[in-house]
Amino acid sequence: MEKVFLPEFKSNELARLGDSAVLDAPTGRLAFTTDSYVVRPLFFRGGDIGRLAVSGTVNDLAVAGAEPVALSLGLIVEEGFLIEDLRRVARSVASTAREAGTRIAAADTKVVERGAADGLFLNTSGVGRVREGADVRPERVEPGDAILVTGSLGDHGVAVLSEREGIAFESAVESDVSPLASLLLPLLDESPGEIHMMRDPTRGGLAAALNEIAASARACVAVREKDIPVRPAVRGACDLLGLDPLTVANEGKAVIFCAASAAGRVLEQLRAHPLGRETAVIGEAASIDEDAPLVEVVTALGTSRVLAMPYGEELPRIC
Amino acid sequence: MEKVFLPEFKSNELARLGDSAVLDAPTGRLAFTTDSYVVRPLFFRGGDIGRLAVSGTVNDLAVAGAEPVALSLGLIVEEGFLIEDLRRVARSVASTAREAGTRIAAADTKVVERGAADGLFLNTSGVGRVREGADVRPERVEPGDAILVTGSLGDHGVAVLSEREGIAFESAVESDVSPLASLLLPLLDESPGEIHMMRDPTRGGLAAALNEIAASARACVAVREKDIPVRPAVRGACDLLGLDPLTVANEGKAVIFCAASAAGRVLEQLRAHPLGRETAVIGEAASIDEDAPLVEVVTALGTSRVLAMPYGEELPRIC
Numbered sequence: 070m071e072k073v074f075l076p077e078f079k080s081n082e083l084a085r086l087g088d089s090a091v092l093d094a095p096t097g098r099l100a101f102t103t104d105s106y107v108v109r110p111l112f113f114r115g116g117d118i119g120r121l122a123v124s125g126t127v128n129d130l131a132v133a134g135a136e137p138v139a140l141s142l143g144l145i146v147e148e149g150f151l152i153e154d155l156r157r158v159a160r161s162v163a164s165t166a167r168e169a170g171t172r173i174a175a176a177d178t179k180v181v182e183r184g185a186a187d188g189l190f191l192n193t194s195g196v197g198r199v200r201e202g203a204d205v206r207p208e209r210v211e212p213g214d215a216i217l218v219t220g221s222l223g224d225h226g227v228a229v230l231s232e233r234e235g236i237a238f239e240s241a242v243e244s245d246v247s248p249l250a251s252l253l254l255p256l257l258d259e260s261p262g263e264i265h266m267m268r269d270p271t272r273g274g275l276a277a278a279l280n281e282i283a284a285s286a287r288a289c290v291a292v293r294e295k296d297i298p299v300r301p302a303v304r305g306a307c308d309l310l311g312l313d314p315l316t317v318a319n320e321g322k323a324v325i326f327c328a329a330s331a332a333g334r335v336l337e338q339l340r341a342h343p344l345g346r347e348t349a350v351i352g353e354a355a356s357i358d359e360d361a362p363l364v365e366v367v368t369a370l371g372t373s374r375v376l377a378m379p380y381g382e383e384l385p386r387i388c
Numbered sequence: 389m390e391k392v393f394l395p396e397f398k399s400n401e402l403a404r405l406g407d408s409a410v411l412d413a414p415t416g417r418l419a420f421t422t423d424s425y426v427v428r429p430l431f432f433r434g435g436d437i438g439r440l441a442v443s444g445t446v447n448d449l450a451v452a453g454a455e456p457v458a459l460s461l462g463l464i465v466e467e468g469f470l471i472e473d474l475r476r477v478a479r480s481v482a483s484t485a486r487e488a489g490t491r492i493a494a495a496d497t498k499v500v501e502r503g504a505a506d507g508l509f510l511n512t513s514g515v516g517r518v519r520e521g522a523d524v525r526p527e528r529v530e531p532g533d534a535i536l537v538t539g540s541l542g543d544h545g546v547a548v549l550s551e552r553e554g555i556a557f558e559s560a561v562e563s564d565v566s567p568l569a570s571l572l573l574p575l576l577d578e579s580p581g582e583i584h585m586m587r588d589p590t591r592g593g594l595a596a597a598l599n600e601i602a603a604s605a606r607a608c609v610a611v612r613e614k615d616i617p618v619r620p621a622v623r624g625a626c627d628l629l630g631l632d633p634l635t636v637a638n639e640g641k642a643v644i645f646c647a648a649s650a651a652g653r654v655l656e657q658l659r660a661h662p663l664g665r666e667t668a669v670i671g672e673a674a675s676i677d678e679d680a681p682l683v684e685v686v687t688a689l690g691t692s693r694v695l696a697m698p699y700g701e702e703l704p705r706i707c
Contacts, residue, residue, distance in 0.1 A: 088587060089421035089452035091518055094413050101515055102408035103460035105498045107505075133408035141422030143511045145464070175513070177423045181705060185426075185506040192462045194494070194513035196420055199410055268407060386500060 090174035095198035100135035115243030119161030132267035135197030137171035143192035169248035202261035207285035215332035226317035247321035263331035292352030409493035414517035419454035434562030438480030451586035454516030456490035462511035488567035521580035526604035534651035545636035566640035582650035611671030
């Protein structure tokens with residue numbers, strides 16, 4: 070920690086190497102989240118486990134309407150892991166945290182013997198300040214709400230999988246892994262009450278995110294296949310691998326439910342941001358208080374199919 | 389998470405299964421800490437990895453003068469891990485959190501394939517509210533400060549090691565693993581300005597804790613061997629294994645530096661608590677602003693030796 074991470078992190082709290090970081094408490098409401106990262110390989114096109122760990126936790130805060138105040142970093146390192154790779158991860162953690170406007174305030178390292186872990190596992194937890202006026206939760210979803218996604222789906226999962234399996238696609242796919250605080254939080258300044266629900270569709274992709282939201286909101290939602298942005302290279306890779314791009318993980322995208330009246334403004338605001346240029350309105354929340362919450366996809370042919378909750382892990386250790 | 393942990397945790401935030409828990413922010417200062425747990429075996433005399441993970445993070449908050457507000461739990465589980473063992477850990481996490489007066493507000497589980505992890509690793513992060521008036525940090529150590537430990541040393545390390553190596557000692561040693569918030573925080577209500585520094589001597593034991601404090605405080609400290617509580621069974625085991633009990637991990641003890649004038653009151657207050665009955669004053673901070681911060685032990689024979697910072701990990705995966 071002292072030799073590899075501190076020089077990168079330039080964190081006052083961390084430099085003190087105390088048992089806890091002490092911060093000024095933000096006023097109002099606090100968001101708190103945790104995630105472990107076991108991705109393999111550790112370095113992939115468009116990112117690495119460090120960028121993934123910081124982005125994932127920042128995004129979990131952002132979709133709760135919270136700006137990141139401080140992150141913690143827990144490392145489990147297998148004996149014999151290359152110090153140069155650890156430095157690379159440290160640099161990536163530090164630069165992604167800077168990009169997200171936050172810092173690593175607490176950290177811990179454990180080393181286990183060879184064979185007891187697969188190289189490197191990370192855990193990041195995060196504390197955030199919930200934006201005043203924000204109230205983002207599935208129970209706020211209303212019939213007629215517009216559903217937006219902030220860009221193309223499936224990029225992260227396909228990038229990691231193609232790296233792992235040594236598959237090269239015609240146009241190489243890069244992970245979308247990015248911290249989304251600067252994309253999402255301004256929506257809450259502009260339309261605080263009209264942003265009803267946000268989620269980053271990671272494990273299980275859009276299908277899992279929509280099914281979870283539908284279940285919590287007791288809602289039926291419908292999305293139009295033709296409006297869901299998927300890159301041709303991702304679609305091709307998914308065809309080849311027998312995957313549905315709607316169930317593949319993303320690490321730099323958000324699904325947003327907002328009041329229909331605000332959809333135009335929200336779309337415009339998202340598209341003006343470099344991380345949201347390809348934002349699309351993909352569907353609507355149809356009804357609430359259904360006995361059977363449901364996610365439907367309207368296909369290009371105009372027919373309808375149920376978008377099921379993906380079972381198990383189609384793509385293990387993708388994030 | 390839903391089937392094994394939720395029934396034990398009874399946590400409203402967790403039950404919502406959102407991306408982040410949302411809490412009311414405590415006023416004043418916030419403490420934030422993280423730790424990963426890779427102990428082997430997972431179950432040992434006096435505790436298990438779940439009790440260890442909750443106690444460790446609660447104690448990191450408590451020695452910063454903070455009461456725990458919320459904890460997060462990150463699990464990395466090896467495929468094939470017994471669900472019954474996971475349930476046992478869940479029960480232990482839940483009951484230890486209750487004992488410490490806190491709750492699991494955020495959680496995450498990752499499963500890795502067989503051979504990619506050693507059974508189960510845990511990470512706990514914690515958010516706490518720093519007690520008003522508390523200012524606990526090594527820079528506050530002053531010449532003449534009394535040094536106390538809240539009980540016998542080396543119990544945790546010896547308990548885990550003897551379990552691991554299948555060594556039975558005459559009187560079996562139990563781990564001291566316990567959350568210390570209810571022991572330590574009342575000291576700050578009684579003598580807020582006079583508690584200068586606290587630390588839980590985990591990895592590296594008392595030797596590491598005192599050396600770290602001496603280095604940060606730029607202090608020389610001296611402790612008396614005869615006053616340091618070590619159980620005969622622990623001493624015997626350490627003799628047998630070639631270990632110094634002062635470098636062996638503890639998980640339910642604290643080292644406290646307080647103003648000499650407050651030492652009597654602090655001692656009395658600690659001894660009145662079930663977890664502090666064997667509290668002892670073991671030495672003093674001698675001088676500050678030394679070029680060579682130093683920890684000295686005065687032996688039973690009246691001679692002096694330097695208590696060095698333990699190098700490497702004498703006892704790997706003990707916590």
